[in-house]
Amino acid sequence: MTAIRDHTKKSEYKTITFFCASTILLSECATWLWTLPKIFCALITITLFPCFVLSLFLWLNASEKERDIPFMGY
Amino acid sequence: MITALITSSLLGLLFHGIHRKVIARIQMRPGPPIWQELLHTAKFAFKQSWIPASASEVHYVAVVLLCIAIWSGALYVVMVGGSVLFLFVFYLLHKVVEHGIGLSSGSSYGKFGGIRSVISAASELPLFTTIVVIYLFTGTLKLSEIITWQSEHGMLLIYAFPAAIAMYLILLSKMHYGPFSIIESKELVSGNITEHFGSWRAGLEIGFAIKTVVLLSSFVLLFTGGHSWPVLLLLMFLVLVSLSFVCAFTPMLGPYDAVTLQSLMTGILVIYIIGVWVFI
Incomplete structure (x- = not known):
């Protein structure tokens, strides 16, 4: 049950990560094509970048596994 | 914008690694490799993450998002x-973020860190006085116009040296392992960030890395004017190394000593501001 719930969460984090990344990239492209003012692009990026970072990390983390990734050395 | 954010995150983490390395070398230790903070953040990103039972869930996550934003x-x-x-x-x-990180966790160590963050609010005053001094000299508060003013009149570092020292103190108060780092001192484990682990800590590390780049670059631009990218990076690096030297040689102050010193600096600057106002 826990594994299923974790999997659902992981797919949610994946969706949020891709949504944030694609929106940021689209706004950057729109700015390059002069269809979106730079300030709007900045607002979108500043708002979505924190969500992108956290959702990416939560998507990548080892919560689906039994243990953490072991220490790999320096 | 996104390119700048990603570059700043990586550069800031590298700066944190250099900071640790310089401190270690001065203290006759080998120290970690300079890319240690990058590995550190990557490690946290892959760690299991959950929200402690004692934490306020929304607050606990929101402060991390706010820090990066x-x-x-x-x-x-x-x-x-x-x-x-x-x-x-x-x-x-x-x-607010520092205070919120500590309070949201529900941990005593975190709460003490958060409270120390509030009592060290005096560290904001030197920044305010710095801004007033810069305005009195340049007549503007826009960074781009301040840079243009310096290209015509020379570096503000020479005109407003006390203000530069005040801003340097601000940078010092935000550096890890510094004399003013009372909110994360080791008697509180890791202070306000004690209970933020895994992905939450990795997010905070990204926010703190961007903060370091912003503070160093704004110091260099405000007091030495505009430069090409390599020169700007070199000057940021030199300021960072000087901060590391101070952090390595200075013991961490007690909470009340830290507040007293910052308030004293603000008082001296207020006298300086009155002097500048009268004579300019």
């Missing part, structure tokens, strides 16, 4: 040469 906003202000008042606002918001 405010310094992303500050980076944008520096990039476009916006008003330094915005930088002051973002700096004040960071105090």
